[in-house]
Amino acid sequence: RLTAIGATSRAEPVTPTAGWTILLPWLALTVLMLATTRSYYAHYSVELSLPLALLAGAIPLAIGRSLLAGWGTRVYGFALAGTLVAFCAFFGPIAWRSNLVHQPDRLYTIVGRYASDAVGPTGSVFALDAQFPFRAARRPAREENNRFIVDGYGMLLYHGLRIETMPLGERFGKLRASRGDDPYAIMWRPAPQEQLRAAMSRSDLVVIDQKSDGRLTDETRRWLAARGVLVERQERYVIYRIPR
Numbered sequence: 001r002l003t004a005i006g007a008t009s010r011a012e013p014v015t016p017t018a019g020w021t022i023l024l025p026w027l028a029l030t031v032l033m034l035a036t037t038r039s040y041y042a043h044y045s046v047e048l049s050l051p052l053a054l055l056a057g058a059i060p061l062a063i064g065r066s067l068l069a070g071w072g073t074r075v076y077g078f079a080l081a082g083t084l085v086a087f088c089a090f091f092g093p094i095a096w097r098s099n100l101v102h103q104p105d106r107l108y109t110i111v112g113r114y115a116s117d118a119v120g121p122t123g124s125v126f127a128l129d130a131q132f133p134f135r136a137a138r139r140p141a142r143e144e145n146n147r148f149i150v151d152g153y154g155m156l157l158y159h160g161l162r163i164e165t166m167p168l169g170e171r172f173g174k175l176r177a178s179r180g181d182d183p184y185a186i187m188w189r190p191a192p193q194e195q196l197r198a199a200m201s202r203s204d205l206v207v208i209d210q211k212s213d214g215r216l217t218d219e220t221r222r223w224l225a226a227r228g229v230l231v232e233r234q235e236r237y238v239i240y241r242i243p244r
Contacts, residue, residue, distance in 0.1 A: 027051040056084075111207055111237055112136040118231070118241070119204045126203035128152025128212040141203040143195050153183075156215060159195050160186035187215045197223050206240040213238075 030047050034040065112135025115125045125133040126141035130150045133140040140148045149155055158164070163171065186192070197220055200206050206228055208216070216224075228240030 123204035127207040156187040159192040
């Protein structure tokens, strides 16, 4: 599929496949999304990885065509490739060193190992922070329409604002609007809390860390205490098992 939309075959050595034109708008829209978001965390930039990786695959092709073209195109092609290589050479080591920095907080490792031992390979772990099921190598919980919960913060806002029921024009209008309600007030609305309880009931293990606990209402906490069995309580997290 990627070959069909983004690659140039040997049968087309001169004229690029039209699929390449998808990548530049894709990259531009991703950059626009990151630039206009009202909150930003470093891991959001992972959204750039795929379009940049696909475009990087075009560099050898661009250089090859530059060699076959006139001097103007050659200079342009080599300048573009040189800029990209210089960019990677400058920022690559910095990114690599930061990636290797030791993280002293072992919360994810400890809880992940516990969940991995407590839940079988086919079981699921509910957590609003997707790092917990990821570290446990277990399936994350599912919300409605069988969708995995990989962004608990976004999921709660999505259901709290009822974005799925908004007309398209109103959704774009929200982008231009000023900051609205407190995000926690939106998360505490009945609709997102119902989603939480439903997702918990479909899971084998429920992990609630300190940050996630603030996104639950008292009603949801009482429901979890009544529905689940407390199996671990620490200062920074609690774990419940959901009986079947």
